[in-house]
Each structure stands twice: as structure tokens, then as C-alpha cells.
Amino acid sequence: MSKKFDYQAAEDTKLVVSAKRGDMVAFEELVARHRDKIYARAFSMMRNEDDATDIAQEAWVKGWQRLKQFHGDSSFTTWMTRIVINLCLDQLRKHKRQRAESIEHLDEELGGVERQMPIVSANPTAGLEREELRKRIDRAMSQLSYEHRTVLVLHEFEELEYKEVAKIMGCSIGTIMSRLFYARRKMATLLAGLKNEKDK
DSSP states (O other): OOOSSOTTTSOHHHHHHHHHTTOHHHHHHHHHHHHHHHHHHHHHHHOOHHHHHHHHHHHHHHHHHTGGGOOSSSOHHHHHHHHHHHHHHHHHHHTOOHHHHHHHHHHHHHHOOOOOOOSSOSSTTTTOOHHHHHHHHHHHHHTSOHHHHHHHIIIIISOOOHHHHHHHHTSOHHHHHHHHHHHHHHHHHHHHHHHHHHHO
């Protein structure tokens, strides 16, 4: 009964090495450990459970297929997160987002130049439970356009640098900075609106 290799106790790096040799059990252990995070990232971008589930599954298939390309420059979860983000971007591009773009342009034209605001300023949610805040942020995120939501996820949540975000989204650093500015402002406005809505 004793196993030479304790999959559950092994670190990710050892599981990756074993999986690269074709050990599917090792890869399944990696999936079990990180499935929730990869699904959560897909959902944060797609805002749809079915799409998120499909894309997360596709990400794991690609992860297995491309495992030999993973050289350990980052953690395994970071590498998998990049795969799922790219799949989400591909899917969102396919939806051909004229409506979202027209809303974004209208928002930017009417918005004027305002002082940059963080996503959540100093303490706008005093006395609010974390779960309530999470729901509010989730609702606000769902109202952002494709570009705004994506740039926030990549820069604020994944903590990628401007140049990395620009490369992933296929545009200039200046465009990314502009989108981030408007995305933060829109989020601050939406969060304030949701707070007032709750206080009524």
C-alpha cells in the first residue's frame, strides 16, 4: 500500500517535474489544488458561470499539453493564470464587442479629465462586512466594459506591469494607462452608487 511518491504532500514544483514525465496523477493533484483559483480568475473576466467553467477546463487541457514549456520562471499557478487569462481574452474578442466599445467611448467622452481615483479609496466601506464588499465589487466589475474589466484584472489583481498588460491586450502602454484611469474612476463611481443604494 505504501507509495514511493506522496502526491498530496509533494510541493507543486515536484508535482510539475513528475507530470512532465507523463505522470497524470501528479497533474491531477495540481488541478485539485488550484482548480478553484483558475475558475475564479475565468469568472472574474467572463462574468458567466458556464463560460468560466468551459474556459477553466480548456486552460487545464492546454496546461497539460504545454507543460514542457513551463520552465519554472514563475510559480505554476501564475503560469496557469496566464493561460486562462489569454483564453478569456480570445473568447471576449470573439464576441466582437461593438456595444461595449461604444459605451466605453461615450463614457470617456463625457467623463472629462478627473483626478485619478483608486478602486477603493481610503475607507469608503466603514462598517461593511468583507462579504458585502466582495459582492459589491463583483457587481461593479460586471458593469465595466471588456477593456476596462480586463485591464483592472491584469494590472490590479494579477499585478502585471503596464508593458505586460499592453503585450497581452495588443495595444500601447499609453492606451493601457488611459483605460486603467477610466476603469478606476468608473469603479469608484459604481461602488459609491452601490453604497448609496444600500444606505437608502
